Amino acid sequence: MTLRARLKSPRILLAPGVYDGLTAALATDAGFEALYLSGAAVAYTRLGRPDIGLTTASEMADTMALIADRTDLPVIIDADTGFGNALNARRTMQTYERAGAHALQVEDQTYPKRCGHLADKSLILPAEMVGKIAAMADARRHDTLIIARTDAIAVEGFDAAIDRAGQYIDAGADVLFIEAPRDRDELTKIAQTFAGRVPLLANMVEGGATPISSAATLQDIGFDIVIFPGGIVRALAKTAESYYASLLKSGSNKPFSDRMHDFDGLNTAIGTPEMLALGKRFDGKS
Numbered sequence: 001m002t003l004r005a006r007l008k009s010p011r012i013l014l015a016p017g018v019y020d021g022l023t024a025a026l027a028t029d030a031g032f033e034a035l036y037l038s039g040a041a042v043a044y045t046r047l048g049r050p051d052i053g054l055t056t057a058s059e060m061a062d063t064m065a066l067i068a069d070r071t072d073l074p075v076i077i078d079a080d081t082g083f084g085n086a087l088n089a090r091r092t093m094q095t096y097e098r099a100g101a102h103a104l105q106v107e108d109q110t111y112p113k114r115c116g117h118l119a120d121k122s123l124i125l126p127a128e129m130v131g132k133i134a135a136m137a138d139a140r141r142h143d144t145l146i147i148a149r150t151d152a153i154a155v156e157g158f159d160a161a162i163d164r165a166g167q168y169i170d171a172g173a174d175v176l177f178i179e180a181p182r183d184r185d186e187l188t189k190i191a192q193t194f195a196g197r198v199p200l201l202a203n204m205v206e207g208g209a210t211p212i213s214s215a216a217t218l219q220d221i222g223f224d225i226v227i228f229p230g231g232i233v234r235a236l237a238k239t240a241e242s243y244y245a246s247l248l249k250s251g252s253n254k255p256f257s258d259r260m261h262d263f264d265g266l267n268t269a270i271g272t273p274e275m276l277a278l279g280k281r282f283d284g285k286s
């Protein structure tokens, strides 16, 4: 089923953040229906840096291609600002589509951007964003969804965000993402204003501007997709901190062994037996 068809279902689509082959494989095996390739998660893990526009389109496209090799699930990819003007956004659509993306999220911040939950964001004019959306629609060769995000709540206020969102839908956005609503009331107003026009996406960032709600609650409010983009990195970072501290202190892995896979455990998780069997099938000996 295409992502567009899946979004016609009244059941909310829950997409976890991923940033490499391992997280894509584990999220796929866990049973999710779609994945979210988070720009923030790539910045946090590959660069060890904040989500402030340092990651390049090529780094994201490389990551997208590795993930597409590892999973058949549809992947929503973060295209940040499109990495420049409308022509850059156009090229980002071409590059990400080629790498295997099923949906691109583009936002109306200036370039370089910053995480939607950080202070001091600034925006391009709505007309420029409308041009980017149209340029991306013009460039696409497949049924790739354009998810238009506005960061206006924190910069120009809630009403301006609603106004921009309407313009982006008119420009051809397939999905609407209003970043960082501050409470349930704002989430509800977004749903009341736009439900039925295009699918609505909610973004759950642990400790961010929006209170965390469950997928079921967001579905009741009227949302169609929910992403938890950086949660996996926050979970793994905490585990890694404890692991390194424990290894340094004790000089051994033993005290941590109940919190980690052993050799066989990891091989099972990443599908080593299946890969070795596949190799045998094609090795010309059997």
Ligand SMILES: C[C@](O)(C(=O)O)[C@H](CC(=O)O)C(=O)O
Residues within 6 Å of the ligand: 037, 038, 039, 040, 041, 051, 078, 114, 115, 116, 117, 203, 205, 229, 230
């Ligand atoms: C959705 C987001 O653009 C992302 O890169 O995943 C980020 C999430 C985050 O910083 O944790 C965002 O700007 O909300």
